[in-house]
Amino acid sequence: MPVKRLKERLRDGENIVCAEGYMWELERRGFVCSGDFTPEVVIDYPERVKALSEEFALAGSDVIEAFTYYGHREKLKSIGREVDLKELNRRALQIAKDVADARGCLVAGNICNTTCYDPSDPTCVAKSQAIFKEQMEWIVEAKVDFVIAETFIEFSEAKLALESIKKYGQGLPVVVTLSPHCQDTTLEGIPYPKALRELETLGADVVGLNCGRGPETMLPLLKEARAVCKGPLAALPVPFRTTEEQNNFNMLKDPRNGESVFPSNLACCQSSRADVRRFAEEALALGVQYIGLCCGSNPSFMREVAQVYGRKTALDKYSPTISRNFYFQDNPRAKTVREFLFGKSS
Numbered sequence: 092m093p094v095k096r097l098k099e100r101l102r103d104g105e106n107i108v109c110a111e112g113y114m115w116e117l118e119r120r121g122f123v124c125s126g127d128f129t130p131e132v133v134i135d136y137p138e139r140v141k142a143l144s145e146e147f148a149l150a151g152s153d154v155i156e157a158f159t160y161y162g163h164r165e166k167l168k169s170i171g172r173e174v175d176l177k178e179l180n181r182r183a184l185q186i187a188k189d190v191a192d193a194r195g196c197l198v199a200g201n202i203c204n205t206t207c208y209d210p211s212d213p214t215c216v217a218k219s220q221a222i223f224k225e226q227m228e229w230i231v232e233a234k235v236d237f238v239i240a241e242t243f244i245e246f247s248e249a250k251l252a253l254e255s256i257k258k259y260g261q262g263l264p265v266v267v268t269l270s271p272h273c274q275d276t277t278l279e280g281i282p283y284p285k286a287l288r289e290l291e292t293l294g295a296d297v298v299g300l301n302c303g304r305g306p307e308t309m310l311p312l313l314k315e316a317r318a319v320c321k322g323p324l325a326a327l328p329v330p331f332r333t334t335e336e337q338n339n340f341n342m343l344k345d346p347r348n349g350e351s352v353f354p355s356n357l358a359c360c361q362s363s364r365a366d367v368r369r370f371a372e373e374a375l376a377l378g379v380q381y382i383g384l385c386c387g388s389n390p391s392f393m394r395e396v397a398q399v400y401g402r403k404t405a406l407d408k409y410s411p412t413i414s415r416n417f418y419f420q421d422n423p424r425a426k427t428v429r430e431f432l433f434g435k436s437s
């Protein structure tokens with residue numbers, strides 16, 4: 092049965108659940124270098140990428156995003172793998188497409204911040220433009236459902252990406268997300284709601300925020316954006332416990348010793364599943380139509396989000412049921428064991 096496509100679903104008021112965060116989850120599993128953050132695992136261990144894509148699909152993601160994040164010329168050059176550029180992009184798109192087809196999901200191509208962008212230097216702007224064009228050609232060739240352009244800290248680079256998708260994307264729908272960090276504005280000083288509204292005006296089908304901030308510090312910006320934007324809004328925070336003082340994951344400190352934990356020791360600041368569920372509930376109430384999580388996500392977090400958004404997932408049967416455990420039963424032996432494990436007050 093053909094899958095109902097992105098724009099039809101959004102038009103009909105439906106929601107889209109989209110798993111992101113492939114890079115960080117594969118890093119946690121040992122298959123990405125923290126710091127480089129490049130996706131050569133696509134070529135070196137493609138079955139790992141396929142497995143995670145399948146896990147996200149089973150956990151309720153409606154979308155399989157091709158893992159081409161930082162798989163562009165600039166980043167691959169930085170690790171001496173520029174020669175693999177074309178193969179990496181094609182293989183990543185094929186993996187995503189295969190999993191999406193097998194699981195009845197939508198497949199998305201991906202472009203992101205180029206890392207060489209500098210709006211004050213025309214050579215850098217041209218270089219970024221060439222990177223977008225190059226990746227868009229592979230994305231179009233792969234016949235995806237839509238394109239995700241993500242993690243821009245500058246409105247002008249996001250606009251450049253959107254223009255490239257419009258120019259080379261042969262009409263593919265576009266989701267554009269900006270990454271909020273310390274300030275409530277983009278690097279060039281534009282408030283996020285204004286920047287997102289502008290991207291909508293320029294033709295993005297979905298606009299929103301991804302990465303950078305955790306649920307607690309992204310939500311206030313999302314509320315403002317919801318009031319200003321007219322179309323579907325996207326929200327994909329990092330599942331870490333950001334606070335007013337440490338409002339994005341780059342700033343987080345170890346609660347025990349105050350040491351900086353980005354990027355390798357963030358586990359001590361990880362959101363709980365309850366945090367993730369609460370976020371999804373608030374986002375749903377706010378009218379966020381395109382929902383997910385970015386760096387730090389995993390299949391069990393995605394299952395929480397998908398369940399809140401009304402999905403019946405293949406992994407629902409493994410949802411926690413601690414009350415069924417033997418030591419929670421109502422009998423004297425269970426009580427003895429329970430008190431041994433949890434203390435007398437349990």
Ligand SMILES: [Zn+2]
Pocket residue numbers: 112301302303329385386
């Ligand atoms: Zn991220």
